[in-house]
Amino acid sequence: MISTQTKLKIIDNSGAKKAQTIKIYRGKSGRIGDIIQVSIKYVQANNKLKISKGSLWKALIVRSKANYRTFQNHYISFTENSIILLNQQHVPIASRILGPIPIQLRTQKQIKILSLASTLI
Numbered sequence: 001m002i003s004t005q006t007k008l009k010i011i012d013n014s015g016a017k018k019a020q021t022i023k024i025y026r027g028k029s030g031r032i033g034d035i036i037q038v039s040i041k042y043v044q045a046n047n048k049l050k051i052s053k054g055s056l057w058k059a060l061i062v063r064s065k066a067n068y069r070t071f072q073n074h075y076i077s078f079t080e081n082s083i084i085l086l087n088q089q090h091v092p093i094a095s096r097i098l099g100p101i102p103i104q105l106r107t108q109k110q111i112k113i114l115s116l117a118s119t120l121i
Contacts, residue, residue, distance in 0.1 A: 001066045002030040002081055008038065011062065011082045012094030012116075016051045018042040019059065019083065030061050032068050033105055035090065038083065051085075058090065059083040060113065062101045076102060076121060084113060092116060 002008070006021045019038035024030045038059045043051060051057070063082035067075040085093050092113055100119040114120065 002034075002036070002061055002064060003028065006081060007041070008059070009080050009082045010059075010085060011098045012084050012092065013096045013098070014051055014085050014094040015044045015046070016040045016042070016057075016085065017044055019057075022056065030064075031066070032061050032064050032102055033110070034061050035059070035086070036061060036083070038085075058086045058088070060086055060090075060092075060110065062097075062105070062113070063099075068102065068104070070102075070104060 004021050008019045010016045010019055018041045020041050021036055022039050023037040025035050030036050036059050038057055040053055040055050043053050061083055063078040065081055067077045069075055087093050097117045100121045101117045103120045105114055
């Protein structure tokens with residue numbers, strides 16, 4: 001469960017490394033597959049994209065510390081809260097996603113993100 005003011009790790013190659021939740025578009029807490037608005041808190045030195053500290057971006061939650069129930073009644077939890085940055089059309093701005101992401105994003109019609117990921121769980 002991700003609420004406002006939660007610190008998040010960014011796992012794509014956009015140049016940003018850490019962010020903080022500003023707004024959750026669906027409900028009071030966010031789960032895997034929800035879109036949120038974040039403020040960038042830490043940026044890598046060699047930033048080729050137009051991402052700067054303090055800028056606002058939309059993001060997709062791909063990992064959460066809270067348990068996530070799969071279709072086979074199994075529970076998955078990760079060790080960190082992670083997101084992927086999106087543009088205004090809900091398309092990822094990066095060309096690579098680092099680490100595993102859950103395959104349940106297929107039901108939210110996030111096929112582009114599944115194709116960019118290195119591993120699926």
